[in-house]
Amino acid sequence: MSDAPTTDLPFVSVVIPVFNEERHIEACIASVLAQDYPADRYEVIVADGGSTDRTRAIVQAIAGRIRNVRLVDNPGRLQAAGLNRAILASRGSIIARQDGHAEWGSNHLRRSVDLLLATGADNVGGLQEAAGDGVSGRAIARAMGSPFGVGGAAFRYSAREQEMATVFLGTFRRSAFERVGLFDEAYPPHEDYELNHRIRSSGGRILYAPDIRTRYHVRDGLVPLARQYYRYGRGKVRVARASPRVIRPHHLAAPALVAAVPVMAVLAATRRGRRLGLTGAAMYAAGCVIAGQLAGAGEPAAVRVRIPATFMVMHVAWGLGFWAGVAEAARGAASGGGSPPSLPVARSEEHTSELQSLTNL
Numbered sequence: 069m070s071d072a073p074t075t076d077l078p079f080v081s082v083v084i085p086v087f088n089e090e091r092h093i094e095a096c097i098a099s100v101l102a103q104d105y106p107a108d109r110y111e112v113i114v115a116d117g118g119s120t121d122r123t124r125a126i127v128q129a130i131a132g133r134i135r136n137v138r139l140v141d142n143p144g145r146l147q148a149a150g151l152n153r154a155i156l157a158s159r160g161s162i163i164a165r166q167d168g169h170a171e172w173g174s175n176h177l178r179r180s181v182d183l184l185l186a187t188g189a190d191n192v193g194g195l196q197e198a199a200g201d202g203v204s205g206r207a208i209a210r211a212m213g214s215p216f217g218v219g220g221a222a223f224r225y226s227a228r229e230q231e232m233a234t235v236f237l238g239t240f241r242r243s244a245f246e247r248v249g250l251f252d253e254a255y256p257p258h259e260d261y262e263l264n265h266r267i268r269s270s271g272g273r274i275l276y277a278p279d280i281r282t283r284y285h286v287r288d289g290l291v292p293l294a295r296q297y298y299r300y301g302r303g304k305v306r307v308a309r310a311s312p313r314v315i316r317p318h319h320l321a322a323p324a325l326v327a328a329v330p331v332m333a334v335l336a337a338t339r340r341g342r343r344l345g346l347t348g349a350a351m352y353a354a355g356c357v358i359a360g361q362l363a364g365a366g367e368p369a370a371v372r373v374r375i376p377a378t379f380m381v382m383h384v385a386w387g388l389g390f391w392a393g394v395a396e397a398a399r400g401a402a403s404g405g406g407s408p409p410s411l412p413v414a415r416s417e418e419h420t421s422e423l424q425s426l427t428n429l
Contacts, residue, residue, distance in 0.1 A: 078185075080110040080177055080239075081160030085142060085150025086127070087117040089168035092285055094126050099171035101134060105178050108136075110164075113157055115142040115150035123168075148251040148259040152409050155250055164239040169285040179280050180239035190244040190272035191264060193235025194280025196224050205288040206367060207374035212286060216359035217379050220318035223276055232276045233316070234264040236284070244272055245411040254405035257296075258303040262405070265307075265314050290381050297385035298392070305393025306403045319390075325352070326387030356380060 082100050086093060093114075100112055114127045116139060124139070131137040140157050142150035155163055162184065164177060176194075183192045198209035211217040218224050223236045238260070248266040251259040264274050287293055301322065308315045332348065335341025353376070360375035397403075 077106060077109050078162050078181060079160045080105065080162045080164050080181065081155070081158030082110060082112045082164045082166055082177075083151055083154035083158060084112065084114045084166045084168055085117065085147045085154065086114055086119065086123055086168035087145065087147075087150075088119045088121045088123055090119075090122040090126060092169040092171075093123050094130070095171055096166065096168055097127070097130055097137065099173075099176075100166060101137075102174050103172070103177045104174050105181070110177060111136040111138065111158070111160065113138050113140060113154040114168075115140050115154040117142040117145040117147075117150055144253060146253055146256050148253040148256060151259075152250045152253065155245060155411065156409070161242050162239060163242055163245065165237040167237060167282075167284065170237070171283045173281050176280060176282070177239070179277070183275060183277055183280075184239065184241060187275055188273070189231075189275040190267050191235065191238045191240045191274045192280070193223060193232075193238040193274070193276055194282060195226070195278045196236040197281050197283050198224070198286050199283050200286045201288055203368075203370045203374060204290070205286060206371045207364070207378050208286045208288070208290075208293055210363045210367060210371065211360075211375050211378040211382060214359055214363035214375075214379075216355065217363070217382055219321060220316055226276065227278050229275070229277045232274050233268070233314075234261045235274055235276050237282060238264075238274075242411070246413050247272075249408035249410050252405050252408040254403065254407075255303060255307050257299050258307045261304075261314060262307045262311065263408075265311055266408075269311075290378065293378070294381050294385040297382050298389035301386040301389025301391075302393040302396075303389075305390055305397060306405065309397055309403050310405050322383045322387035323390040324387075325383055326391060 084096065084100075089096070097112065097114070103110070114137070116124050116127065127137070127139045131139055138157070140153055142153050144150070144153070151165065162181060164180060166172065180192045183189065198212040200206045200209035213225050215225055223232060223234070244267050248263070248270050251263050253259065255262045268274060287296055304315070304319060328348065332341070332345035336345055356376035356379045360379065361372060364372035364375050
């Protein structure tokens with residue numbers, strides 16, 4: 069943590085929702101405390117969703133040594149609920165979101181705040197640098213950093229500063245939450261995308277800067293990866309039912325791939341259909357192999373050979389999840405969203421002054 073003297077920089081609240089993160093939480097908090105932002109100008113609030121491992125004990129030990137680290141309970145358990153609990157307990161005019169299995173570079177807060185002040189954006193985020201352990205984890209990390217693997221999620225690979233529909237994690241003006249509400253807990257795991265959609269719909273801006281880097285530890289293994297991407301696809305449809313404009317053309321690629329399988333199975337009854345199906349499958353497989361070699365550049369062969377299969381798992385799982393969401397909508401299942409908690413407007417003199425100075429930039 070920086071010992072630089074207090075400046076007129078805005079006060080920042082770092083919020084971290086966690087559940088069973090004993091492997092990474094110490095390194096995560098250490099990276100937050102190692103910021104080159106003045107130590108007396110930020111706080112760290114960890115919201116624990118009832119961890120059954122040593123996560124809570126690790127955070128409590130750190131909080132016992134570092135006075136601006138706090139632990140709060142998250143009885144809602146979900147990530148969005150933890151974020152909301154932490155934000156409601158915060159006092160910063162800027163809210164910086166962190167993840168329990170991620171680490172920041174030392175300039176993360178300063179660079180994010182500088183961009184908020186300079187651009188007038190409501191939320192600033194940066195590059196998600198996926199990292200994995202072992203050959204499987206490293207293959208997943210490389211696949212997650214490839215446009216072929218993640219499509220329009222450009223915050224995973226883009227080298228260009230730009231406005232985006234959403235960003236990874238993000239550093240927000242508190243006034244954005246006061247204007248549109250907090251995270252909608254009915255939309256896991258797309259609560260961040262849905263919130264950023266509300267911010268943009270209210271006239272706000274979401275800015276991506278590739279020099280703000282966050283090291284993110286991916287799930288290790290294709291089965292956990294498949295579950296993750298199935299939830300992503302299903303969650304996208306739930307958000308789209310309330311806000312259809314969140315669906316972009318690239319979101320339909322994986323569902324189209326999955327839908328093509330039964331169509332090709334029917335066509336396989338004819339010689340021309342079989343030829344068409346085999347050609348399509350060969351083209352997709354070749355795309356996975358070529359993109360895998362590009363994504364795995366510099367990695368050992370044991371990692372590179374796993375990337376094509378990783379692409380396939382990501383695409384198929386996301387597509388299946390999407391169609392499961394469509395089936396839910398067709399059955400009339402309630403999505404449950406649309407009522408995010410509100411954040412009361414700050415009343416303290418210091419806080420109001422900071423918000424005003426940010427608003428006037």
